[in-house]
Amino acid sequence: MPEVEVCFSPNVYPLFHKDDAIVVVIDILRATSAITTAFYNGVAKMIPVATVEEAKKHKENGLIVAAERNGEIVEGFDLGNSPFGYMSNKVKGKTIAITTTSGTQAIEAAKKSERIVIGSFLNIDVLIDYLVSEQRPVLLLCAGWKSKFNLEDTLFAGAVAQELLRKHKYTTTCDSALAASHLYDIAKSDIYEFLSASSHRNRLHKLNLERDIKYCLTPNQCPVIPTLENGVLVKL
Amino acid sequence: MPEVEVCFSPNVYPLFHKDDAIVVVIDILRATSAITTAFYNGVAKMIPVATVEEAKKHKENGLIVAAERNGEIVEGFDLGNSPFGYMSNKVKGKTIAITTTSGTQAIEAAKKSERIVIGSFLNIDVLIDYLVSEQRPVLLLCAGWKSKFNLEDTLFAGAVAQELLRKHKYTTTCDSALAASHLYDIAKSDIYEFLSASSHRNRLHKLNLERDIKYCLTPNQCPVIPTLENGVLVKL
Numbered sequence: 001m002p003e004v005e006v007c008f009s010p011n012v013y014p015l016f017h018k019d020d021a022i023v024v025v026i027d028i029l030r031a032t033s034a035i036t037t038a039f040y041n042g043v044a045k046m047i048p049v050a051t052v053e054e055a056k057k058h059k060e061n062g063l064i065v066a067a068e069r070n071g072e073i074v075e076g077f078d079l080g081n082s083p084f085g086y087m088s089n090k091v092k093g094k095t096i097a098i099t100t101t102s103g104t105q106a107i108e109a110a111k112k113s114e115r116i117v118i119g120s121f122l123n124i125d126v127l128i129d130y131l132v133s134e135q136r137p138v139l140l141l142c143a144g145w146k147s148k149f150n151l152e153d154t155l156f157a158g159a160v161a162q163e164l165l166r167k168h169k170y171t172t173t174c175d176s177a178l179a180a181s182h183l184y185d186i187a188k189s190d191i192y193e194f195l196s197a198s199s200h201r202n203r204l205h206k207l208n209l210e211r212d213i214k215y216c217l218t219p220n221q222c223p224v225i226p227t228l229e230n231g232v233l234v235k236l
Numbered sequence: 237m238p239e240v241e242v243c244f245s246p247n248v249y250p251l252f253h254k255d256d257a258i259v260v261v262i263d264i265l266r267a268t269s270a271i272t273t274a275f276y277n278g279v280a281k282m283i284p285v286a287t288v289e290e291a292k293k294h295k296e297n298g299l300i301v302a303a304e305r306n307g308e309i310v311e312g313f314d315l316g317n318s319p320f321g322y323m324s325n326k327v328k329g330k331t332i333a334i335t336t337t338s339g340t341q342a343i344e345a346a347k348k349s350e351r352i353v354i355g356s357f358l359n360i361d362v363l364i365d366y367l368v369s370e371q372r373p374v375l376l377l378c379a380g381w382k383s384k385f386n387l388e389d390t391l392f393a394g395a396v397a398q399e400l401l402r403k404h405k406y407t408t409t410c411d412s413a414l415a416a417s418h419l420y421d422i423a424k425s426d427i428y429e430f431l432s433a434s435s436h437r438n439r440l441h442k443l444n445l446e447r448d449i450k451y452c453l454t455p456n457q458c459p460v461i462p463t464l465e466n467g468v469l470v471k472l
Contacts, residue, residue: 008385012247015384148251149244149412173435176385179419186418199409 004138004164006157006176008149010102010109013141022136023110024119024127024160027143028152029200030081031068031103033120033216038086038096039235040122040222045095046233048104058097064090066098071207082212083122106143107228113139117236118226121156121216126223128160130236132168140180151183151198152217155191158184191217237405240374242393242412244385246338246345249377258372259346260355260363260396263379264388265436266317267304267339269356269452274322274332275471276358276458281331282469284340294333300326302334307443318448319358342379343464349375353472354462357392357452362459364396366472368404376416387419387434388453391427394420427453 007016026032035046049055052067052074059065059077066079073080081100098104110116119127119140131138140160142153158180164170165181172178187194192214195201204213215221225236243252262268271282285291288303288310295301295313302315309316317336334340346352355363355376367374376396378389394416400406401417408414423430428450431437440449451457461472 008244009248011251012245012383015247015382145411146251147248148410149415151411151415154411154415173438174384175381175387175390175435178433179385179387179390179415182419182422183415186422197414199411202409 001169001171002135002137004140004161004170004172004177005174006140006142006161006180008142008154008176009144009147010106010141011147013109016139017112018137018139019114020136021113021139022115022117022131022134023113023139023141024117025103025106025110025141025143026119026153026156027100027103027106028120028156028216029204030083030212030216031100031143032118033122034081034083034086035098035118035226035233036120036122036222036224037083038091039226040224041087042092043086043096044093046226047095047097048107048233049097049099050104050108052099055097055099064094064096066096068100070101071204082209083215084212102143102145105147106141110141111231116228118233119156119160121219122222123225124159124219127225128163130225131164138164138170145200150200152195152200154180155184155187159188237407238371238373240376240397240400240406240408240413241410242376242378242397242416244378244390244412245380245383246342246377247383249345252375253348254373254375255350256372257349257375258351258353258367258370259349259375259377260353261339261342261346261377261379262355262389262392263336263339263342264356264392264452265440266319266448266452267336267379268354269358270317270319270322271334271354271462271469272356272358272458272460273319274327275462276460277323278328279322279332280329282462283331283333284343284469285333285335286340286344288335291333291335300330300332302332304336306337307440307445318445319451320448338379338381338383341383342377346377347464347467352464354469355392355396357455358458359460360395360455363461364399366461367400374400374406381436386436388431388436390416391420391423395424
């Protein structure tokens with residue numbers, strides 16, 4: 001049976017790279033939740049870019065551009081990381097360039113992988129169905145916060161890993177997958193409450209984003225899988 | 237109050253470096269357990285070296301040399317990673333050069349820190365007393381397995397972090413410290429059993445090292461703190 005592994009930081013991705021693995025990029029609060037929401041609401045394409053400078057160029061070329069740093073919209077840009085920004089009719093059918101503090105950096109780290117998909121609680125069940133249908137090794141890549149370990153990405157990785165391990169007989173020799181699954185077991189009855197002490201939840205709380213957090217932790221609201229094709233995110 | 241953080245891999249140490257922090261290097265199975273045992277049994281100095289080649293040079297110069305790779309003594313060397321190798325009268329008062337798969341690499345990663353100490357379950361209580369007496373930021377640096385996250389180092393980090401946070405009012409904004417503490421809470425009633433599914437425990441089980449594992453998980457057998465002074469480990 002295929003193997004599942006969890007990588008807690010894009011900085012150590014090279015230790016985990018496998019040519020045939022499907023890489024699931026995870027940035028729950030809020031980049032991958034926003035991207036999932038965008039495609040569910042009809043966005044056509046998203047171009048992930050690493051720097052604000054690249055994002056500016058896309059804006060000069062007339063694209064809608066999302067740029068977030070430290071939880072806030074960068075001045076002069078149209079959108080940030082809030083999923084609620086991607087629900088309007090204005091984005092339907094459009095191409096959006098996006099750069100975020102952690103999420104787009106994780107996509108960048110894994111870009112040599114054959115198959116990168118976007119994971120969030122919002123698309124967890126369709127994502128697991130897809131992974132199982134492929135029967136290939138799975139790497140759950142947590143974006144973390146500025147490349148450091150974070151709890152919310154780990155809990156999502158744990159939820160997916162334990163489903164693959166327990167229900168679908170995937171194997172693992174990866175202690176990160178075991179740890180993430182243990183943490184999800186403690187947290188799953190109330191993830192919002194479990195995260196109350198976490199660093200990023202507190203960071204966002206200060207920015208008054210409780211509505212975003214609750215939305216991002218509610219499973220299966222957007223059953224769609226964004227994937228990277230030639231450097232551009234599209235619907236799988 | 238001072239802050240405590242946990243770093244799961246030497247590869248991301250630069251993200252955590254603080255000039256005034258005390259770095260606790262952790263490689264429970266088995267480098268830091270062996271080093272703690274060695275000093276408790278009267279070894280005078282240990283010289284950590286990164287490569288087998290450097291270790292060979294020390295051997296040519298007449299030192300006792302320990303070299304371990306993938307759980308086994310490297311051919312031609314005197315000692316490996318087993319704590320039981322450091323209990324004999326032959327090592328008393330001696331200087332030993334040591335290179336191991338993960339442990340000495342973690343020391344290498346942190347070597348610009350002002351103060352590096354060696355942590356293991358064998359010296360946990362004296363170590364915590366020392367940290368508290370210093371009232372400086374603490375970074376618990378897990379060696380992991382070939383720089384990947386591992387469970388046994390994380391549990392030890394969790395044990396120390398939760399004592400500092402709960403009893404001694406340290407603060408943290410570090411999700412790794414929270415995660416490690418949660419994992420220790422699940423594991424602490426029987427760490428040996430909890431680790432039964434872990435990757436490195438299984439690796440060592442195949443090498444028939446159950447006695448080593450049980451020893452390394454038994455707290456407070458060697459109340460001594462090794463520390464790095466000018467690149468050489470000595471008793472604090």
